[in-house]
Amino acid sequence: MDIQQIKQRFAIIGNAPLLNRALEVAAQVAPTDISVLVTGESGTGKEIIPQVIHQLSSRKHGEYIAVNCGAIPEGTIDSELFGHEKGSFTGASGSREGYFQVADGGTIFLDEVAELPMQTQVRLLRVLETGEFIRVGSSKVIKTNVRVVAATNENMAQAIRSGKFREDLLYRLSTVPISLPPLRARKDDIGLLFRKFASDFADKYRMPAIKLTPEALAIVEAYPWPGNIRQLKNLVEQISVIENEREIDAAMIEGYLPSQDDQFPKLVNKGESENFSERELMYKFLFDMKSDLNDLKKLVTELINQGSDFQLDPDQSAMIQKMYSDIVPVTDRAHLLPPSQLPKKETYPTHDESFNNDYEEHEEVEESLSLEEREKELIQKALEKHRGKRKHASEELGISERTLYRKIKEYNLLG
Numbered sequence: 001m002d003i004q005q006i007k008q009r010f011a012i013i014g015n016a017p018l019l020n021r022a023l024e025v026a027a028q029v030a031p032t033d034i035s036v037l038v039t040g041e042s043g044t045g046k047e048i049i050p051q052v053i054h055q056l057s058s059r060k061h062g063e064y065i066a067v068n069c070g071a072i073p074e075g076t077i078d079s080e081l082f083g084h085e086k087g088s089f090t091g092a093s094g095s096r097e098g099y100f101q102v103a104d105g106g107t108i109f110l111d112e113v114a115e116l117p118m119q120t121q122v123r124l125l126r127v128l129e130t131g132e133f134i135r136v137g138s139s140k141v142i143k144t145n146v147r148v149v150a151a152t153n154e155n156m157a158q159a160i161r162s163g164k165f166r167e168d169l170l171y172r173l174s175t176v177p178i179s180l181p182p183l184r185a186r187k188d189d190i191g192l193l194f195r196k197f198a199s200d201f202a203d204k205y206r207m208p209a210i211k212l213t214p215e216a217l218a219i220v221e222a223y224p225w226p227g228n229i230r231q232l233k234n235l236v237e238q239i240s241v242i243e244n245e246r247e248i249d250a251a252m253i254e255g256y257l258p259s260q261d262d263q264f265p266k267l268v269n270k271g272e273s274e275n276f277s278e279r280e281l282m283y284k285f286l287f288d289m290k291s292d293l294n295d296l297k298k299l300v301t302e303l304i305n306q307g308s309d310f311q312l313d314p315d316q317s318a319m320i321q322k323m324y325s326d327i328v329p330v331t332d333r334a335h336l337l338p339p340s341q342l343p344k345k346e347t348y349p350t351h352d353e354s355f356n357n358d359y360e361e362h363e364e365v366e367e368s369l370s371l372e373e374r375e376k377e378l379i380q381k382a383l384e385k386h387r388g389k390r391k392h393a394s395e396e397l398g399i400s401e402r403t404l405y406r407k408i409k410e411y412n413l414l415g
Helices: 003-010 019-027 047-056 077-082 117-131 156-161 167-173 186-207 214-222 228-242 252-254 273-302 314-324 330-336 353-368 369-387 390-397 401-410
Strands: 037-041 064-068 107-111 133-135 141-143 147-152 178-181
Touching: 003 228, 019 178, 037 047, 037 167, 047 064, 047 107, 047 147, 047 178, 064 147, 077 117, 107 401, 117 141, 117 147, 117 167, 156 167, 186 214, 186 228, 214 252, 214 401, 228 252, 252 401, 369 401, 390 401
Parallel strands: 037 147, 037 178, 064 107, 107 147
Antiparallel strands: 133 141
């Protein structure tokens, strides 16, 4: 059975090379009894690989049992997997077969295998090595012929280093490792998955299917999808039920995507790295200067209210000199200090009209430093340079297409 036939049979959507490779390995290993470890982030669809392996194997007529190792309490998981004898623990009113006995001749899928307690890992290792296990509360060895496929979203190397997982068990489980890619690595598949889910929920809720505008699709493809396919499916279902409009535009899709803390864009121009580096320094300088000016205004206002004979203490004097050492020429700083604290042989204006005039000049400098205007100007130049192509403009600006689209609307640059 080729890859396309597998996709059709198991309703797998996508053409990403990493996905195709995972299915190819699953099909090749299915006829054997080799243990397989499926890895990948949460929500990537790891549970489909064990089903493919089981159905394409000679065990397809045997039992297929999926066990979520993280959902079973530590005190009962040995009983669930290996069974128990009557009276072996409180509440054991009768003997019970475990999954490894029930699935004899079939396949067991151990999801979230990294959550297994250490004692259970020892029992599992024995089953994988010898095909034998012992029920809880028994001394009788039971034979079983079970194919084990495990899955985890954890970093197993780190789990071994921390003492959470046995290294020898990992080697037994991962005779053949299969890795599923995250959704952000399958950008071309996102639109296909969205349409598939939209069609499914349209049938389920008996309503027309929703569809995305090109701008909304670009936002969806650029989103990182930390919850992967599961998150995308939930989003499509939510929009299908809530929205009356069947065509979803960019503004609507942004309202459903989880908000991220927007930082001021880090502007990096690949073609003009030096110029953008200078701009970055300028923005940092402007932020610092604006904060210093506000602090200075507050301090000077308090001093002026004390009258014309005010005296600065050493800390206040040092603060003012530090704040203005980089942004005001030496000849323009003198009017900020009273005559008693200035160098001799020079005269400076006292608290009079000249002080107010100089102060107003600094006020004008602060008000003219509009960061929004600088940001708008840079975005406009990037769009003009790339002839309105937002993807290339966002890459040059060092921001996501979603953020760029929001900024374009905010600054009315859609024309």
